[in-house]
Every structure is written in C-alpha cells, then in structure tokens.
Amino acid sequence: MSKILIKFIQDKQKWEAMGKIGQSLMSLANQDGEIFGYCGGQLACTTCRVYIAKKYQPLLPKPTEIEEDVLCELPNNINYPEKDYVKRMSCQLKCTSQLNGLTVVIPPPIL
Ligand code: FES
Numbered sequence: 001m002s003k004i005l006i007k008f009i010q011d012k013q014k015w016e017a018m019g020k021i022g023q024s025l026m027s028l029a030n031q032d033g034e035i036f037g038y039c040g041g042q043l044a045c046t047t048c049r050v051y052i053a054k055k056y057q058p059l060l061p062k063p064t065e066i067e068e069d070v071l072c073e074l075p076n077n078i079n080y081p082e083k084d085y086v087k088r089m090s091c092q093l094k095c096t097s098q099l100n101g102l103t104v105v106i107p108p109p110i111l
Pocket of ligand 1: 091
C-alpha cells in the first residue's frame with residue numbers, strides 16, 4: 001500500500017484525500033487548498049492542530065517532548081473534549097498504513 005485514505009472535516013466541509021506513506025497530515029490537508037500550518041512544521045505556530053478520535057490514539061506515534069509542550073499551551077476545545085479526542089499537531093503526523101481511513105478534524109482558528 002503506497003497511499004492511504006484520510007478523511008478531513010473542517011466546519012461543515014468534509015473531504016477525502018489520498019496520502020502517500022510518509023507524507024504529513026498537514027501537507028495532505030493543504031493539498032486541496034486548506035490553508036493551515038504557517039510555520040511549515042517547525043512546531044512554532046499551532047495553526048496545524050487537529051483533533052482525532054481517541055480510539056485511534058494507539059495507532060499514532062507518541063508526541064515528542066517539544067510537541068507535548070506546544071499541545072499543553074493550547075486551550076481546551078469544548079467541541080472536542082479530551083475524553084473523546086486527542087489533539088495533535090498535524091505537521092508531526094505522517095501517513096502510515098495503519099492510519100488508512102482515519103478521520104481528522106480541523107478546528108476553527110484560535111482568535
Ligand atoms: S505547522 Fe506550525 S506547528 Fe505545525
């Protein structure tokens with residue numbers, strides 16, 4: 001399997017994209033013109049944050065210490081409670097065969 005299917009949800013919009021193994025979820029989301037990830041994956045902006053259903057957490061790599069620090073700075077999002085969702089920086093997550101069919105929620109920007 002060289003490509004996997006990822007489903008994205010942003011506001012009321014839903015779309016699917018085929019990601020290459022090793023491609024970041026941020027890059028895949030931006031393929032269809034969704035603009036986020038301003039720092040280009042340097043863990044400096046938090047605009048690439050996403051929410052993923054907790055049941056997928058075992059399939060995700062553990063966040064690095066730096067990503068953990070960035071995630072801790074983010075306010076809780078009442079629409080995606082921590083008991084149901086895990087928040088991650090999509091620039092740090094790569095497409096892997098285990099993630100085929102994953103749904104990724106892109107929240108509204110923090111104002
Ligand atoms: S792109 Fe800036 S933190 Fe991921």
